[in-house]
Amino acid sequence: MALFEIRSLRKQFNDHQVLKGVDLDVMEGEVKVVMGPSGCGKSTLLRCLNRLVEPCAGSIRFRGEEVTGSGVNVRALRQQIGFLFQQFALYRHLTVLDNTTLALRKLKGMKKQDAAERALHELDRLDMAGHAHKHPAHLSGGQKQRVALARALAMDPAVILLDEPTSALDPVMAREVAQLIRKLHSERVTMLCVTHDVEFASAIAERVTFLNQGLVQAEERLCVLQNNHEHPAIREFFMTEKRTP
Ligand SMILES: Nc1ncnc2c1ncn2[C@@H]1O[C@H](COP(=O)(O)OP(=O)(O)O)[C@@H](O)[C@H]1O
Numbered sequence: 001m002a003l004f005e006i007r008s009l010r011k012q013f014n015d016h017q018v019l020k021g022v023d024l025d026v027m028e029g030e031v032k033v034v035m036g037p038s039g040c041g042k043s044t045l046l047r048c049l050n051r052l053v054e055p056c057a058g059s060i061r062f063r064g065e066e067v068t069g070s071g072v073n074v075r076a077l078r079q080q081i082g083f084l085f086q087q088f089a090l091y092r093h094l095t096v097l098d099n100t101t102l103a104l105r106k107l108k109g110m111k112k113q114d115a116a117e118r119a120l121h122e123l124d125r126l127d128m129a130g131h132a133h134k135h136p137a138h139l140s141g142g143q144k145q146r147v148a149l150a151r152a153l154a155m156d157p158a159v160i161l162l163d164e165p166t167s168a169l170d171p172v173m174a175r176e177v178a179q180l181i182r183k184l185h186s187e188r189v190t191m192l193c194v195t196h197d198v199e200f201a202s203a204i205a206e207r208v209t210f211l212n213q214g215l216v217q218a219e220e221r222l223c224v225l226q227n228n229h230e231h232p233a234i235r236e237f238f239m240t241e242k243r244t245p
């Protein structure tokens, strides 16, 4: 069953058309990867899904229910959609545990003890329980991303949106995050991940959706996209990637 059905999605900022009619499905249990050149609208697309950005036209159905327009309970929607950012977005003054319990307490109204139990369970799942009392400054980038993932998972979301989750990480840590995503995929966690990191993309999915100039240009196996593709923008994207050290 489709978790998200995105149809003819359009977004413009002033007179700049960013999304020009995007059609995309995300199925339950799937890891969907979206790639595309910088500025093509990847982050905007993700941000439309939990209404951080208001689309101008088109439709987004989440579990069959329209999420655009008025009358939607945006708070309830956001509780079902986890979000992982490039820069981790952890609170520096809070410990790992407090970062992970914050939303459980504030949004779900859980008691301190229950929230801590839930958070520790997720931290343990991602091998971070031993770091629960540290502050983010004392963690590596990969560890911070794991905490951010544990925090998202603790809310028991229907899907996790990941926006360039490895772009602040070195290749070794990026591989660690890829491993985690594979593990979560095997546990049927649904994820929609935007990345320009080809190695990372190939580690987490076989097929890739290529977004270009606000439209889905292709949905194909990564190896097909990489191999001298007929579309110039796709060719150029993967050529540039190869040159990047
Ligand atoms: N809040 C905003 N106001 C105005 N322009 C924006 C805003 N957010 C994004 N844009 C513009 O929309 C385009 C797509 O941005 P984005 O979705 O961040 O691209 P990507 O994530 O693919 O690099 C860019 O040209 C960006 O400058």
Ligand SMILES: [Mg+2]
Pocket (backbone or CB within 6 Å): 042, 043, 044, 163, 164
């Ligand atoms: Mg972006």
